[in-house]
Amino acid sequence: MNVEEPRKSGGRFLLELVEIVLIAFVLSWAIRTYVIEARVIPTGSMLPTIQLQDRVIVDKFFFKYFDHIRRGDIIVFRPPAAAHSQEDFIKRVIGLPGDKIQIKDHKTYVNGKALYEPYLLAPEQGSYGPVVVPPGDLFVMGDNRNNSDDSRVWGFLPLKNVTGRALFRYWPLSRFGPLAK
Numbered sequence: 001m002n003v004e005e006p007r008k009s010g011g012r013f014l015l016e017l018v019e020i021v022l023i024a025f026v027l028s029w030a031i032r033t034y035v036i037e038a039r040v041i042p043t044g045s046m047l048p049t050i051q052l053q054d055r056v057i058v059d060k061f062f063f064k065y066f067d068h069i070r071r072g073d074i075i076v077f078r079p080p081a082a083a084h085s086q087e088d089f090i091k092r093v094i095g096l097p098g099d100k101i102q103i104k105d106h107k108t109y110v111n112g113k114a115l116y117e118p119y120l121l122a123p124e125q126g127s128y129g130p131v132v133v134p135p136g137d138l139f140v141m142g143d144n145r146n147n148s149d150d151s152r153v154w155g156f157l158p159l160k161n162v163t164g165r166a167l168f169r170y171w172p173l174s175r176f177g178p179l180a181k
Contacts, residue, residue: 091140093139
């Protein structure tokens with residue numbers, strides 16, 4: 001015996017459609033807010049590693065709970081008040097808590113050793129420090145050192161301000177791949 005399922009009324013169909021759209025919206029909001037997010041790069045402070053208008057994927061969850069921030073990571077963060085900006089920044093971690101940072105002779109030194117930085121756009125101009133990164137803070141700089149508003153200008157970055165770690169570039173496709181360390 002073949003029993004046909006009764007046809008759904010137009011109102012029932014519309015209610016189910018609204019449910020599906022609402023669930024999809026809530027899931028996408030939760031994933032973007034707490035797990036992973038796509039970002040467009042608005043400035044040239046990370047040249048040549050990240051170009052203007054590149055799109056990157058930012059991990060907002062796993063680095064907090066299953067990993068830790070390392071020197072060389074590229075992070076996204078809310079800038080401290082001294083930076084006078086409401087927009088998130090993206091920079092490279094140079095100093096971890098307890099590290100002694102100094103810039104002299106066109107090189108960055110961490111704990112007395114010159115960093116190997118093949119990602120820099122140009123040699124650094126000027127000098128800075130030495131300073132010691134306080135507990136609970138980071139020292140961050142852009143790869144375009146001579147055109148970057150970073151820890152040299154506004155001071156240390158509180159760890160609590162870090163919102164994510166940039167994992168890889170997904171656009172343009174010609175440069176798709178992990179971000180260099």
